[in-house]
Amino acid sequence: MGARGSVGRCVLEQLLAHGLPVRASARRPEPGRFPDGVEVFAADLTDPASLLPAFEGAGQVFLYASRKGVEGVVRTARAAGVERVVLLSSGSVIHPTSAGNLLTEGHREVEAAFVAAGDPIVVPIRPLVLATNTLAWAYAIRDMGSLPLYQPDALTAPIHERDVAAVACAALTGATTPALSGMLTGPARISQRDQAAAIGRAVGARIPVRALSRDAALERFSWFMPREEAEAVLRYLDDAAAGNSPATSTVQDVLGRPATGFDQWAADHADEFR
Template identity: 35%
Template sequence: MTILVTGATGNIGRMVVDQLLARGERHIRALTNNPVKAALPPTVEVAEGYLRRVDTLPAAFKGVSKVYLAPTPETVQEVLRLAREAGVQHIVDLSGEPDSWWGTVNTAVEESGLAWTHLWPGDFMENSLMWAEQIRRTGAVREPNPDAASAPIAMDDIAAVAATALLDDTHRGRAYSLTGPETLTRTQLLASISAALGRDIPFVTATPAETVAALAPAMGENTEWYVNNVLALFDNGGLHANRAVEDITGRPATRFADWARTHAGEFS
């Protein structure tokens, strides 16, 4: 049985490889378009390719029974067709609820006829790194609503859930909304970063336009969409914290304060 991990150059895919190895799995093939950047362990088989270049996939799928599927809506139907033809039995996909941004991936996987497990994460803890540039440049964070809230999850916890689902068939046919262990406001997130850095970082209430200007150097062309859509979702309460990570993996989900201490150097 070989497990194919797609998107192995990216953050979550690379972490899925490590989580599988930590659980003793040795039949791992990693799909990556940049093997050097992925820095995969020598025990992991490398398949050079990319989900958006479907001509690279038939060889990658050969002999594979299970797949961790990174979200690529543009090619997902063709990817799944090739997986099915190669004899893949189970897809663990990173997606979202059917009416969400990544919902087309979720729907395509269900329509493929393959066994599936859906992972629906909300806000990533790593998204707070978008603040790093303005913290270094201005010493503050600017956003419209200090009380907007979410329940951010660490990417490594998503990877741990993915690895568990790949190795345990009892998770087939299940869709998991994944959150961190706490619902936190924007000011609470910033307070944890401030504590990790050992200095005060003020939250400056700003207009949406001012927020776009503050985030644009770090986020580029996606900034306006993020401010008008994602931050607006947080204004409505976002996704409330649940225990899915702990229930599935058997270990507590990462707390944001602990994540901030680990990543403090990326904000300074």
């Protein structure tokens, strides 16, 4: 599910590359947006009736977390005989200083709903910081000539969506092990300022960074997310600035190879910043 999402799209590509039979869904699937040979369904996590045709006959399901309607998702997955759900959750669920954060608690509730049901088995996949968050910088980089950042020196270890998808694919196709649900990060911590510099190198431009006050950042983030979510993101950045956003070895532990670095992520996405 969510096969057009940035992680979901990579899950679909990687399962197909392994030659596995895959079906894909979106809430409103448009013709021609999915690879040939993929069976496509319209399915919405908040509408259980729409899920049944997509789930029936599927042994393993990858899906995004939606707090709204999660009981219906669990019930429908069980009724359809799904054996395993690989849930895109969040590393914040197991990150001590993120407890109580609105976004954390939403993911925790979705995980808990599956765990309480017991069937199907749920394997949470828990990225802490997606590198795709920086795509929100594209407008400023392209059109404003400078990048306003809250906590520019905060260190995080952003993870490439392909690595998240690779761990999700391991969870869909292999044995379920606790390592799959470890906190998922990129290979090393890098400040937001240095992430901007890496994007600059990828696009061949210098990207001047200017620091944003908390109030200005709250206002800016509230343009494209509810204010309470914007608060939650700022709290996360404050926590990262206090040194609390780690790099972990989960990708190496699960996949037997290092996680992809931010320079490579920036090179893969350079066109989106031009």
